[in-house]
Amino acid sequence: MNATLGFRPLYAQVKDLLVQRLASGVWKPGEALPSEFSLAAELKVSQGTVRKALDELAAQNLVVRQQGKGTFVARHTPQRALFHFFHLVGDDGARALPSHRVLALRNARATKAQAERLKLAAGTPVIALKRIRLLGGRPAIFERIVLPGSLFPGLVERVVDKLPNEVYRFYEEKYGVTVARAVERLKAVAATPEEAKALGLRAGAPLLEIDRTAYGLDGRPVELRLSRCDTARHHYLSEIT
Amino acid sequence: MNATLGFRPLYAQVKDLLVQRLASGVWKPGEALPSEFSLAAELKVSQGTVRKALDELAAQNLVVRQQGKGTFVARHTPQRALFHFFHLVGDDGARALPSHRVLALRNARATKAQAERLKLAAGTPVIALKRIRLLGGRPAIFERIVLPGSLFPGLVERVVDKLPNEVYRFYEEKYGVTVARAVERLKAVAATPEEAKALGLRAGAPLLEIDRTAYGLDGRPVELRLSRCDTARHHYLSEIT
DNA sequence: CCGTTTATATCTTATATAAGACATAAGATT
DNA sequence: AATCTTATGTCTTATATAAGATATAAACGG
Numbered sequence: 001m002n003a004t005l006g007f008r009p010l011y012a013q014v015k016d017l018l019v020q021r022l023a024s025g026v027w028k029p030g031e032a033l034p035s036e037f038s039l040a041a042e043l044k045v046s047q048g049t050v051r052k053a054l055d056e057l058a059a060q061n062l063v064v065r066q067q068g069k070g071t072f073v074a075r076h077t078p079q080r081a082l083f084h085f086f087h088l089v090g091d092d093g094a095r096a097l098p099s100h101r102v103l104a105l106r107n108a109r110a111t112k113a114q115a116e117r118l119k120l121a122a123g124t125p126v127i128a129l130k131r132i133r134l135l136g137g138r139p140a141i142f143e144r145i146v147l148p149g150s151l152f153p154g155l156v157e158r159v160v161d162k163l164p165n166e167v168y169r170f171y172e173e174k175y176g177v178t179v180a181r182a183v184e185r186l187k188a189v190a191a192t193p194e195e196a197k198a199l200g201l202r203a204g205a206p207l208l209e210i211d212r213t214a215y216g217l218d219g220r221p222v223e224l225r226l227s228r229c230d231t232a233r234h235h236y237l238s239e240i241t
Numbered sequence: 242m243n244a245t246l247g248f249r250p251l252y253a254q255v256k257d258l259l260v261q262r263l264a265s266g267v268w269k270p271g272e273a274l275p276s277e278f279s280l281a282a283e284l285k286v287s288q289g290t291v292r293k294a295l296d297e298l299a300a301q302n303l304v305v306r307q308q309g310k311g312t313f314v315a316r317h318t319p320q321r322a323l324f325h326f327f328h329l330v331g332d333d334g335a336r337a338l339p340s341h342r343v344l345a346l347r348n349a350r351a352t353k354a355q356a357e358r359l360k361l362a363a364g365t366p367v368i369a370l371k372r373i374r375l376l377g378g379r380p381a382i383f384e385r386i387v388l389p390g391s392l393f394p395g396l397v398e399r400v401v402d403k404l405p406n407e408v409y410r411f412y413e414e415k416y417g418v419t420v421a422r423a424v425e426r427l428k429a430v431a432a433t434p435e436e437a438k439a440l441g442l443r444a445g446a447p448l449l450e451i452d453r454t455a456y457g458l459d460g461r462p463v464e465l466r467l468s469r470c471d472t473a474r475h476h477y478l479s480e481i482t
Numbered sequence: 483c484c485g486t487t488t489a490t491a492t493c494t495t496a497t498a499t500a501a502g503a504c505a506t507a508a509g510a511t512t
Numbered sequence: 513a514a515t516c517t518t519a520t521g522t523c524t525t526a527t528a529t530a531a532g533a534t535a536t537a538a539a540c541g542g
Contacts, residue, residue, distance in 0.1 A: 009524060035494060046526045051495080059300075060482060067495045068532030085481060089426075185330075186477035188429040188447040188470070206429035206447035211476075229429070235452075236427035238479055240326060241301060250497060276521060287499045292522080308522045309505030 010045055015053035017043070022062060022073060022178075023217035029172055032070040033063065062180060062217070076169040076179070085168060085182065088135070088229060089237045098133035098141065100165050103198075105129050107149065107156050117213055118148050118221050125149035127156055129163070132198050133227075135234060142195045142207075146224040151177055177222050182214040186236065189228065199230050208236060251286055256294035258284070263303060263314060263419075264458035270413055273311040274304065303421060303458070317410040317420070326409060326423065329376070329470060330478045339374035339382065341406050344439075346370050348390065348397050358454055359389050359462050366390035368397055370404070373439050374468075376475060383436045383448075387465040392418055418463050423455040427477065430469065440471050449477060 008016070018033075027033055036054065040047040054071055057063045061084065065071045074080070082097055089095050108128045115122040126146050133141035145167070147155070152175050164170045171177040187209045196203040207228045214223040229236070249257070259274075268274055277295065281288040295312055298304045302325065306312045315321070323338055330336050349369045356363040367387050374382035386408070388396070393416050405411045412418040428450045437444040448469045455464040470477070 011524075037494090048526055049524085052524085054495090065495065066533085068493080068534080070494060070533095087479070087481075182481040184479040184481065186427060186449065186479065187472040188449040189472075190447050204445075206431050208427065208429040208449070231428040231430075236479075238328070238425040238427060238477075240328075240423040240425065252497075273521095278521085289499055290497085293497085295522095306522070307506090309507080309520085311506095311521055 011049045011052040011056075014039075014043060014045060014050060015056055018053060018057060019062070019217065022057075025176055027073050028176075029073045029075040029178060032072050035070065060180075076166070076172050078166065078169075081166050081168060085179070087184075087236050087238065088141070088234050090135070090234055096135065097166065098135045100131045100133045100143075100163075101139075102163055103130040103132060105156055105159070105163060108146075110146070110148075114146050114224060117224055118146070120148055127152055131163075138233075139199045140230045140234060142198050142228045144226045148222065151175060151222060171222070178217050179214045179222060180217045181219075182212050185211040187211070191228070195228055199228075201230060205230075207231070210236070252290045252293040252297075255280075255284060255286060255291055256297055259294060259298060260303070260458065263298075266417055268314050269417075270314045270316040270419060273313050276311065301421075317407070317413050319407065319410075322407050322409060326420070328425075328477050328479065329382070329475050331376070331475055337376065338407065339376045341372045341374045341384075342380075343404055344371040344373060346397055346400070346404060349387075351387070355387050355465060358465055359387070361389060368393055372404075379474075380440045381471045381475065383439050383469045385467045389463065392416060392463055412463070419458050420455045420463060421458045422460075423453050426452040428452070432469070436469050442471060446471075448472075451477070 018039075021027065033039070033054075034042070036047045036050045039050045043050070054063060054065065058065050058071075061074055061080075063071050064074050076085075078097060082095055086095075086097060088098075106128055108126050110118065110120050110122060110124045110126045112122045114120075114126065115124060118124075118126070120126075126149050129143075129145040129147075131143050131145075132139050133143055135141070152171070155175075158174075168179050171179065189207050189209045191199065191201055191203055191205045191207045193203045195201075195207065196205060199207075201207075208231045210225075210227040210229065212223075212225040212227070213221050214225065216222040259280075262268065274280070274295075275283070277288045277291045280291045284291070295304060295306065299306050299312075302315055302321075304312050305315050317326075319338060323336055327336075327338060329339075347369055349367050351359065351361055351363055351365045351367045353363045355361075355367065356365060359365075359367070361367075367390050370384075370386040370388075372384050372386075373380050374384055376382070393412070396416075399415075409420050412420065430448050430450045431445045432440065432442055432448050434444045436442075436448065437446060440448075442448075449472045451466075451468040451470065453464075453466040453468070454462050455466065457463045
């Protein structure tokens with residue numbers, strides 16, 4: 001009967017609505033959502049339908065569920081950063097978040113390529129960060145980050161040079177920008193003289209380049225990140241299931 | 242009441258049983274499983290419980306479900322190989338499975354490191370394959386594969402040198418070995434003279450090394466694979482959700 | 483009387499079951 | 513041969529019960 005192309009099952013509609021609310025900040029990271037029953041009552045569907053929607057959100061790591069306590073908006077905890085968004089692991093299997101040293105943080109304007117990837121007009125204000133990340137005290141990653149200026153107003157002036165190490169948590173707490181998903185493109189490249197010097201390598205040494213585009217809850221790109229990694233003592237871990 | 246530590250919910254027990262049957266080859270790749278109702282009747286649980294187990298198996302890509310048709314054991318189709326187990330993508334976004342040229346295929350004995358990763362005793366018979374893979378007609382990957390001899394009896398003698406390109410489908414169809422999961426460790430390395438020559442590069446050129454361990458349905462390692470990739474025109478795609 | 487412990491009520495999500503809707507394919511009917 | 517019917521799958525939704533978490537109040541010991 002429903003020949004409408006736009007038809008979606010009830011639970012999917014509920015899920016869409018919840019994602020929309022998450023994206024618009026109705027519930028903030030760490031907060032509890034209303035219970036299954038109250039959501040069901042509000043949306044005039046059964047509790048089981050709400051549950052199926054919530055289960056899918058939990059599978060996508062947008063919410064965290066805990067029996068007896070409630071359903072909570074997922075936060076960028078160190079744990080999550082480590083296991084979900086940071087794939088560089090020591091060759092002995094040890095995982096640790098790197099510390100960092102900021103080289104530059106300034107306002108700039110999007111290049112054509114950057115604008116295209118961030119879905120902005122060329123020349124739009126952006127924020128550019130250049131930093132070195134250290135693993136086990138050793139410089140291991142040379143990293144360049146580009147953010148849309150509109151999403152992070154006054155960031156450069158605000159942080160001066162005390163930018164925290166875990167920037168995703170910073171985005172979330174200070175600007176309400178939640179990184180929900182990312183795509184990484186990996187290549188092997190030769191270190192430039194600048195990178196080689198910063199990482200204590202010879203120019204031309206092989207580096208692992210990770211070119212990441214991160215997306216927010218609403219699906220729009222919120223960060224570009226180019227990481228050039230010394231993989232002498234570490235590797236990028238990818239699990240295929 | 243169930244203070245037994247080993248307690249698992251009913252649907253999880255059903256799932257375990259089904260995985261066990263899949264691993265033991267009760268249902269072969271491509272075949273249909275019994276319907277939800279008949280499984281429920283056999284196992285003395287409700288259809289919904291069977292469904293939850295099957296849904297999780299589908300989420301793990303072990304089975305494929307199709308409304309109105311049935312539930313089928315997942316197969317290593319070219320599509321699956323391409324989107325699931327082959328992460329090298331053209332810089333323009335084009336995906337294509339490489340062709341290959343076999344350099345060597347022979348019986349050998351496991352080194353200590355290989356034996357450890359394959360959970361074998363050192364010196365156990367293994368099969369070693371060396372090949373070049375071509376993307377868009379160009380040599381792009383230099384690859385070494387090691388297999389436990391016990392799982393692939395007579396492979397070297399059998400295939401002579403007509404080994405098919407998609408080896409996972411070959412493992413599955415000829416030896417009943419299904420690759421269900423894999424772990425990849427990526428590094429940037431410098432090309433050895435042998436690799437450089439084979440790939441048409443200068444020695445020392447940066448290559449992306451993919452060190453894969455593949456696991457079967459029963460969770461035991463079934464393949465080691467070291468791929469050294471020229472990423473001048475391609476990249477490794479990793480999606481973080 | 484005060485502080486600690488122990489029930490208990492009530493909230494939450496997790497699990498199990500069932501019924502109707504929808505999709506597909508094959509056989510019967512025209 | 514084309515259409516309709518029916519059998520048999522999974523999908524969707526709903527409901528009931530179990531189990532975990534927590535706050536409150538009663539019971540208890542000092």
